[in-house]
Amino acid sequence: MRIAIIGGGIGGLTLALALRREGLDATVHEKTPTFGRVGADINLTPNAVRALDPLGVGEALRAEAARPRFRISRDGYTGEVTSRLPMSDAAEEAYGAPQLTIHRADLMTALEGAVGEDTVRLGHALEGCEATDSGVTLRFADGSSEEADVVVGADGIHSAVRRSILGAEHPEFTGTVAYRGVVPTERVADLPDIDCFTKFWGKDRYTQIVTFPLTRGEETFVFATEGREAWSEESWTTPGRIEDVRAAYGDFHEDARALLEACDDVLISALYVRDPLTTWGEGGMTLLGDAAHPMMPFMAQGAGQAIEDAVVLARNLAAHGSPDGLRRYEDLRRERTAQIQVGSRGNEWLKEGGNADWVYAYDAWTVAV
Numbered sequence: 475m476r477i478a479i480i481g482g483g484i485g486g487l488t489l490a491l492a493l494r495r496e497g498l499d500a501t502v503h504e505k506t507p508t509f510g511r512v513g514a515d516i517n518l519t520p521n522a523v524r525a526l527d528p529l530g531v532g533e534a535l536r537a538e539a540a541r542p543r544f545r546i547s548r549d550g551y552t553g554e555v556t557s558r559l560p561m562s563d564a565a566e567e568a569y570g571a572p573q574l575t576i577h578r579a580d581l582m583t584a585l586e587g588a589v590g591e592d593t594v595r596l597g598h599a600l601e602g603c604e605a606t607d608s609g610v611t612l613r614f615a616d617g618s619s620e621e622a623d624v625v626v627g628a629d630g631i632h633s634a635v636r637r638s639i640l641g642a643e644h645p646e647f648t649g650t651v652a653y654r655g656v657v658p659t660e661r662v663a664d665l666p667d668i669d670c671f672t673k674f675w676g677k678d679r680y681t682q683i684v685t686f687p688l689t690r691g692e693e694t695f696v697f698a699t700e701g702r703e704a705w706s707e708e709s710w711t712t713p714g715r716i717e718d719v720r721a722a723y724g725d726f727h728e729d730a731r732a733l734l735e736a737c738d739d740v741l742i743s744a745l746y747v748r749d750p751l752t753t754w755g756e757g758g759m760t761l762l763g764d765a766a767h768p769m770m771p772f773m774a775q776g777a778g779q780a781i782e783d784a785v786v787l788a789r790n791l792a793a794h795g796s797p798d799g800l801r802r803y804e805d806l807r808r809e810r811t812a813q814i815q816v817g818s819r820g821n822e823w824l825k826e827g828g829n830a831d832w833v834y835a836y837d838a839w840t841v842a843v
């Protein structure tokens with residue numbers, strides 16, 4: 475089977491590793507010419523860590539990540555603690571894997587190291603693909619073309635594979651932008667529970683500040699949202715103005731404001747909503763991760779669901795070949811990812827405590843294929 479993975483992000487590289495574990499080779503086509511230290515946080519909940527561990531990256535992740543002690547909810551204005559769920563060792567005991575919070579670049583470095591250079595073609599952007607009688611034809615931006623038996627669109631929020639299968643999409647802007655910053659922890663070390671995941675909840679569902687440790691606790695991640703009337707670009711790498719977000723949170727509790735005060739630079743991304751897709755693929759083509767089910771960040775499952783997809787897809791391809799394995803994978807993943815996509819939009823997840831088992835206890839390696 476000639477397998478082409480489009481996109482060498484979190485889902486694409488995890489898929490390459492999972493396929494290799496199942497005895498299948500693949501080529502990853504990534505549009506960026508080099509892997510750099512971009513992005514900010516990734517929250518690897520126990521379901522994601524359990525899926526990654528058999529792929530040989532567990533040690534590298536644990537060496538760089540942090541392990542928040544508790545997951546805390548606080549009232550954004552009074553600071554009152556409204557829920558406090560044990561994480562760290564308690565999560566590991568309950569789910570068989572810890573929660574790891576990590577800089578996206580450290581996760582990517584671990585995946586890149588395990589995949590190896592020979593599997594990835596950098597600077598190779600896909601323009602489009604079409605099903606043919608014998609497989610799929612891939613057209614690249616450099617004018618080249620290739621044939622493959624299986625094409626997996628792991629090419630993120632602006633997926634060229636999704637466009638080829640389903641046509642252009644028109645996601646709806648939520649009227650909200652998200653800011654992400656990473657600061658040295660020594661600047662905020664006096665704040666209570668700085669080694670925990672804390673969410674300060676505001677007056678409506680998209681007003682909040684979230685913080686958690688990264689980089690063995692040496693860095694602290696800060697996330698906040700702000701209302702905007704219009705926005706034109708959906709991106710992970712656009713610099714934002716920290717003054718704007720500080721002004722929006724002037725009435726928040728001092729512990730939350732201190733987090734924004736500590737930030738020098740922030741990235742800004744507009745939040746768009748999309749309805750769950752009913753079709754993910756046709757013939758030898760399918761989608762994975764954000765290309766299939768881009769999510770609002772409020773359940774912290776963007777990376778986790780891409781990683782689960784990768785493991786379930788690799789196991790189905792190995793067991794059933796193409797196209798049967800692709801359709802079985804889609805059937806297995808559609809409902810769970812749709813439930814999380816819709817839940818993330820509602821932004822009520824663990825506000826007053828509650829049971830996280832249906833998300834965290836999922837085991838992509840034992841789901842029946």
Ligand SMILES: Cc1cc2nc3c(=O)[nH]c(=O)nc-3n(C[C@H](O)[C@H](O)[C@H](O)COP(=O)(O)OP(=O)(O)OC[C@H]3O[C@@H](n4cnc5c(N)ncnc54)[C@H](O)[C@@H]3O)c2cc1C
Nearest residue numbers: 481483484485505513514515599600629630763764776777
């Ligand atoms: C640069 C960057 C920074 C990010 N920072 C954060 C962050 O700080 N916090 C957070 O929660 N999430 C972040 N994300 C998103 C997060 O990685 C995803 O939401 C999630 O992990 C799902 O992974 P994915 O593999 O589906 O998508 P992604 O991890 O986004 O990977 C998609 C990959 O496809 C590549 N690609 C896109 N189009 C093409 C094409 N036409 N041909 C070939 N390759 C293509 C992209 O360059 C990218 O490497 C970031 C994504 C990117 C690309």
